Amino acid sequence: MALFRAESLAVTYSSSRGPVKALEGMDATLGQGEFLSVLGPSGCGKSTLLKVVAGLLKPSAGSVMLGGAPITGPRPDVGIVFQQPTLLPWQNALDNVLLPVRTLGLDLQAGREKAAALMRLVGLEKFSAHYPSELSGGMQQRVGIARSLVHDPALLLMDEPFAALDAMTREHMMMELQRIWMAAGKSVLFITHSIPEAVFLSDRIAVLSERPGRTIRELEIDLPRPRTLDTMADRRFADYCNELRSLFAAQFSDPVPHQVPHQ
Amino acid sequence: MNDKVKSVLYPLATFVVLVALWEIAIRAFKVPNFILPTPYAVLEALQRGYIEGLFWKHFFFTLQSMVFGYVFGCTLAFILGCLFAESKTVEQMFLPFVVALQSMPKVALAPLIIVWFGFGLESKIVMVALVCFFPMFINTAVGLRQTNPALIDLMHAFSASRWHILTRIKIPSAAGHIFAGLQISVVLGLIGAVVAEFVSSTRGLGHLISAAAVNLETNTMFAALISLAALGVAGSLAIRFLHARIVFWDKATATQTAATE
Ligand SMILES: Nc1ncnc2c1ncn2[C@@H]1O[C@H](COP(=O)(O)OP(=O)(O)O)[C@@H](O)[C@H]1O
Ligand SMILES: [Mg+2]
Numbered sequence: 160m161a162l163f164r165a166e167s168l169a170v171t172y173s174s175s176r177g178p179v180k181a182l183e184g185m186d187a188t189l190g191q192g193e194f195l196s197v198l199g200p201s202g203c204g205k206s207t208l209l210k211v212v213a214g215l216l217k218p219s220a221g222s223v224m225l226g227g228a229p230i231t232g233p234r235p236d237v238g239i240v241f242q243q244p245t246l247l248p249w250q251n252a253l254d255n256v257l258l259p260v261r262t263l264g265l266d267l268q269a270g271r272e273k274a275a276a277l278m279r280l281v282g283l284e285k286f287s288a289h290y291p292s293e294l295s296g297g298m299q300q301r302v303g304i305a306r307s308l309v310h311d312p313a314l315l316l317m318d319e320p321f322a323a324l325d326a327m328t329r330e331h332m333m334m335e336l337q338r339i340w341m342a343a344g345k346s347v348l349f350i351t352h353s354i355p356e357a358v359f360l361s362d363r364i365a366v367l368s369e370r371p372g373r374t375i376r377e378l379e380i381d382l383p384r385p386r387t388l389d390t391m392a393d394r395r396f397a398d399y400c401n402e403l404r405s406l407f408a409a410q411f412s413d414p415v416p417h418q419v420p421h422q
Numbered sequence: 423m424n425d426k427v428k429s430v431l432y433p434l435a436t437f438v439v440l441v442a443l444w445e446i447a448i449r450a451f452k453v454p455n456f457i458l459p460t461p462y463a464v465l466e467a468l469q470r471g472y473i474e475g476l477f478w479k480h481f482f483f484t485l486q487s488m489v490f491g492y493v494f495g496c497t498l499a500f501i502l503g504c505l506f507a508e509s510k511t512v513e514q515m516f517l518p519f520v521v522a523l524q525s526m527p528k529v530a531l532a533p534l535i536i537v538w539f540g541f542g543l544e545s546k547i548v549m550v551a552l553v554c555f556f557p558m559f560i561n562t563a564v565g566l567r568q569t570n571p572a573l574i575d576l577m578h579a580f581s582a583s584r585w586h587i588l589t590r591i592k593i594p595s596a597a598g599h600i601f602a603g604l605q606i607s608v609v610l611g612l613i614g615a616v617v618a619e620f621v622s623s624t625r626g627l628g629h630l631i632s633a634a635a636v637n638l639e640t641n642t643m644f645a646a647l648i649s650l651a652a653l654g655v656a657g658s659l660a661i662r663f664l665h666a667r668i669v670f671w672d673k674a675t676a677t678q679t680a681a682t683e
Contacts, residue, residue, distance in 0.1 A: 262586070
């Protein structure tokens with residue numbers, strides 16, 4: 160059974176210049192323990208989708224189900240990682256990881272142990288007492304990942320978490336995330352506009368069109384795990400990337416892409 | 423010589439040179455004492471004032487109006503700033519008036535405040551509070567509004583209450599702005615105190631200056647000015663110290679004071 164399912168999801172913002180359709184006809188399914196990427200160009204409504212799933216935004220149409228129930232508001236079984244680390248600069252790394260525990264009023268003693276274990280998992284056990292300003296961008300993002308897991312959520316939402324990092328750190332973080340995901344065994348909804356990132360990390364990719372975002376393709380990535388740097392040199396990896404790239408190319412040349420050509 | 427020693431020695435050298443130029447100018451151009459007193463005469467006035475004790479009551483009067491007015495004005499500004507930033511309705515109701523009041527020179531209200539609150543300490547406290555209010559109010563409201571929206575989303579995702587988000591996330595996030603407001607208010611508050619004393623008072627360093635002016639006692643005026651400068655510097659340093667201590671993570675704004683409009 161699917162953990163998360165969005166069907167014909169639509170979101171319209173009202174702005175001073177009239178209504179803005181951010182999503183329209185977006186479908187996605189995420190199975191238990193699965194890694195799903197939502198791939199689409201900038202401004203196609205990816206962050207909007209994340210806000211809907213996090214219960215921060217009501218959809219204007221369609222349905223979103225999480226764990227068999229419709230999403231009606233924020234719920235504690237979801238963890239979020241943003242593009243920016245968004246840590247509290249006045250708290251050290253460990254206290255930042257504990258933020259969900261404190262906010263949700265969970266048991267602090269158990270939380271501390273969990274947080275320490277997660278700091279180890281993200282490879283920052285020596286940096287627990289460091290403040291965010293003393294950590295590099297990649298380290299801050301890893302603290303953010305530890306924070307998103309500390310309350311043991313069923314679903315992890317990640318909104319372009321590596322987009323603000325430099326290229327080398329980004330590749331390293333991809334490996335790290337795969338390792339963390341395989342160790343933590345969480346279902347992940349990963350948002351990105353990077354094709355290689357999506358192919359490398361995902362079990363499945365939902366491809367969104369230009370705004371308003373609509374699912375134009377769902378693609379299964381059948382590459383063995385754990386994937387390594389060698390995977391990226393693999394023939395099939397390149398094929399997947401090309402297939403996705405041509406999807407976007409077709410879309411940009413055709414303003415109303417009704418049918419997506421298959422290769 | 424390291425930078426620390428330099429940072430003490432260089433201003434000291436400038437000071438000595440300026441005082442020497444001051445003394446030389448008076449001798450060279452034969453400037454009469456009632457126009458410009460000699461450095462020595464000023465020192466004498468300071469000594470007389472603070473050792474014989476004539477200045478202390480004025481000093482404490484100004485200090486008192488400053489401290490009470492500052493605390494009162496800044497506290498009120500902080501609370502109203504929070505309300506303003508938290509509620510769109512409050513903002514829409516009061517924004518035009520805030521802008522209008524802000525653009526008005528507050529010191530112009532001094533005579534009116536004397537009429538309402540009398541010649542004593544109360545009117546001075548009200549005046550100081552009034553001029554302290556706006557920089558603190560604006561900085562609080564702007565600082566709170568600039569809280570990282572992703573952080574607020576995150577807290578909403580954990581169903582955190584509005585109060586929780588305000589006190590645990592927004593106010594710490596705004597701390598740099600709030601301290602910049604406190605810093606500006608120190609200086610403005612002192613101006614407010616002096617202006618109110620100019621308008622009508624029987625005490626205070628501002629009163630001392632206007633009283634000395636009548637008798638052309640420029641050395642007393644200089645001594646009072648130096649006292650005011652010392653008050654201002656001490657206040658600023660105290661706020662800067664607290665800023666660096668409390669907002670320890672805010673390395674950027676701790677060393678610079680942000681401007682308000
Ligand atoms: N609060 C809002 N009000 C009006 N329009 C918005 C709002 N948030 C986002 N949008 C618009 O909706 C579209 C999708 O935004 P977003 O979900 O952030 O895209 P993405 O994350 O894919 O870059 C964009 O065109 C954006 O300008
Ligand atoms: Mg986005």
